[in-house]
Amino acid sequence: MYNVIKSLKSEFAPVTVHAHCDIPCGIYDPAGAVLAAKTVARMVELITTTEIAGPADHAGRNKVARCIAVKEEHAELVKREVQVIWSDYFKPEHLTKVPDLHDQVWKLLKLASKNKQSVDPAAAAELVAATEAFAKSFAASKA
Template sequence: MHRVSADNASVPTTRLADIVSVPDSVALPGNVVLRGNAEPAKPGFAKPGYAAASCGRIGSQQENALRPIPIPLEIYTHEDIKMLRCFTLVALLFGSLALASTAHAHCQVPCGIYGDQMRFEMMLEDEHTISKAQTELNTLKPTDAQSINQLTRWVTTKEDHASRIQETIASYFMAQRIKTSDPSYLKKLAAAHAVMVNAMKAKQSADPATAKALEKSILDFYRAYEGKEPVFEHSH
């Protein structure tokens, strides 16, 4: 996209007869599309920073002279338009992905639809995946390209699932479910914080002991949050 502009200090004078109004978009020779309120009649010719004044009547030559309009003249080639369309599609794609990742923990409308038990089960499943990743990281050896590729994928998986746990704690429990008016507020808050910290430590280490500590903190948080012993079909 090429933007043509000029300093208002230098104002050219042109007869109105040399200027015509055209539609908002017109194709000109040379694979060029001109956009603006008005454009010169001669193909490919543009007065920098100016468009034809809409006088509404024919007056003196001085009145009919080209007058400055504070709207920059923009010239788009067909390649520019294709590029703008590509950028728009990419922006929409990333916007959709951002909305999808935000909705992972909870919508926060608030919709009033909550599934505390399901969130604990999801966190334990994430922790199980982290434990599996750490076991594989301690087994695989970077001897060839394939093993290096698999090691990288396990590290990425471990990071992603630890981040999911942190997102569930932050966006679901701390933002919506743990209330300051709750008599057990500090107890629940401390237990939730412990889960966040242990998820961080699991990211930083390939030691399976960090996953075990994360599992324990999730179960301790369940005890503080629900006030009862957890009953889950979860083992590894």
């Protein structure tokens, strides 16, 4: 009986039909990465300037904790946005226009990780500059 049900189940199992969109829809924009990097920078600023009165200052500690969570999330978003453009948008022929692409992306991703690990305004400013440079490379590849 069990086997009968099993064979019936496999017989009527649905087949996946694709309405695919990971194919050349061609909609890529580095603005998302720049925005996320700016969010990281702003969170670093808030974390370093928020005064906490002491262990009983729950409101202050809550605010800092939230800022840290947003910083972590947006640093990850920077990596995700850049990685998708790097792997899906850039084609070998773009490398003639942006010869240092791989190095640039590699350093940018490491910088995003550094911003997760630390609270460093200089690193955050570097991250914003790096995403803006990446956006320039993206524009250059289209020129």
